[in-house]
Amino acid sequence: MSSDFTHAADLVYASDRDRFLASLFAREEPRAGLMALYAFNLEIGRIRELVSEPLPGEVRLQWWRDLLEGTEHGEVQANPVANALLQTAATYKLPRFALTAMVDARVFDLYNDPMPSLNDLEGYCGETASALIQLACLVLNNGDEPDTAEIAGHAGVAYGLCGLMRALPWHAARGQMFLPKDLLERHGVDTAPVFKGETTPQLAAALTELREHTRHHLKRVREGASDLPTRLKPAFLPVALVEPFLKRMEKPGHDPLQTPIELSRLHRQWTLWRASRKPGAGI
Structure with a gap:
């Protein structure tokens, strides 16, 4: 497992223990992909807790939206969850529209x-x-x-x-x-x-x-x-x-x-x- 996926797994272990434990019942091969997916869910789900007003939250969600739609971000290489998610999406042919819809739904959280x-x-x-x-x-x-x-x-x-x-x-x-x-x-x-x-x-x-x-x-x-x-x-x-x-x-x-x-x-x-x-x- 690469360092990006290890980081994702550590994040899920710390903040979404139930899904982490559930993933242990999966075959070993897809576990890293599950960790990337669950870490992404945590990242967009906790944005409200990280910002003091909606606008910065909208900016953070737009970053993820752009990433999923193929817009280049120089800082992606420094974001292990983003790297792990993109690799997982490519490996398992995850529909980008579903991931983007998850991001869009989180706009409601900000208000x-x-x-x-x-x-x-x-x-x-x-x-x-x-x-x-x-x-x-x-x-x-x-x-x-x-x-x-x-x-x-x-x-x-x-x-x-x-x-x-x-x-x-x-x-x-x-x-x-x-x-x-x-x-x-x-x-x-x-x-x-x-x-x-x-x-x-x-x-x-x-x-x-x-x-x-x-x-x-x-x-x-x-x-x-x-x-x-x-x-x-x-x-x-x-x-x-x-x-x-x-x-x-x-x-x-x-x-x-x-x-x-x-x-x-x-x-x-x-x-x-x-x-x-x-x-x-x-x-």
């Missing part, structure tokens, strides 16, 4: 605009988490297009929705709301208390509906992935953590704005191992 609807939120998860799963399947399938687009779509939405509910305390603290406007209005949620860290009955009801919707997508994955090839399973393994997270959210007395939802490292490792032994996607 505090409300998510308009549940359909828009599913689209956001589709262009980020679902796309990442489908691209990982391409890597695991040696560049041949697998018949996993629909399953990856549902899996990514479930994983993305769960992640956004887990991140609610941090998003609310900075005045950002990923929960869709139509869902909030349906339950009469006033966002002012939410941004102050106050959980209302209305917010609790909205989150209950969103958890039910997340489980709907998990069910679709289980129904459609019964004959998923073993070689593709590592792309889906992190989704096995969604149900345990949802159950933690439903514990009596849980405050979604004050109590971060976590699982111990041992619990996560055991869940991923158990999922790897199950048929289908292991969810």
Whole structure:
């Protein structure tokens, strides 16, 4: 593994341990490509945390967009994640439009605009988490297009929705709301208390509906992935953590704005191992 891919693997190990562990269940050959893909996802996903206002974030996203569209950047050679991603994209014939769409979706992260609807939120998860799963399947399938687009779509939405509910305390603290406007209005949620860290009955009801919707997508994955090839399973393994997270959210007395939802490292490792032994996607 070259130094660029080693750097990508170190980044994923430090900041996306679940996908790192899931990749260990893959064949050795494609692991480096998975690390490059997951490191790229981390790089564009954390831009909001690195900038103080949207414009510098837009510039950083444009850099990645230009890179994927073939615009020369002299500093690319100094960016190991970019180098590893370009090599992976070439080796496994990753569609540049899917990678660019991942970049474009992250523009929403830079602003505090409300998510308009549940359909828009599913689209956001589709262009980020679902796309990442489908691209990982391409890597695991040696560049041949697998018949996993629909399953990856549902899996990514479930994983993305769960992640956004887990991140609610941090998003609310900075005045950002990923929960869709139509869902909030349906339950009469006033966002002012939410941004102050106050959980209302209305917010609790909205989150209950969103958890039910997340489980709907998990069910679709289980129904459609019964004959998923073993070689593709590592792309889906992190989704096995969604149900345990949802159950933690439903514990009596849980405050979604004050109590971060976590699982111990041992619990996560055991869940991923158990999922790897199950048929289908292991969810």
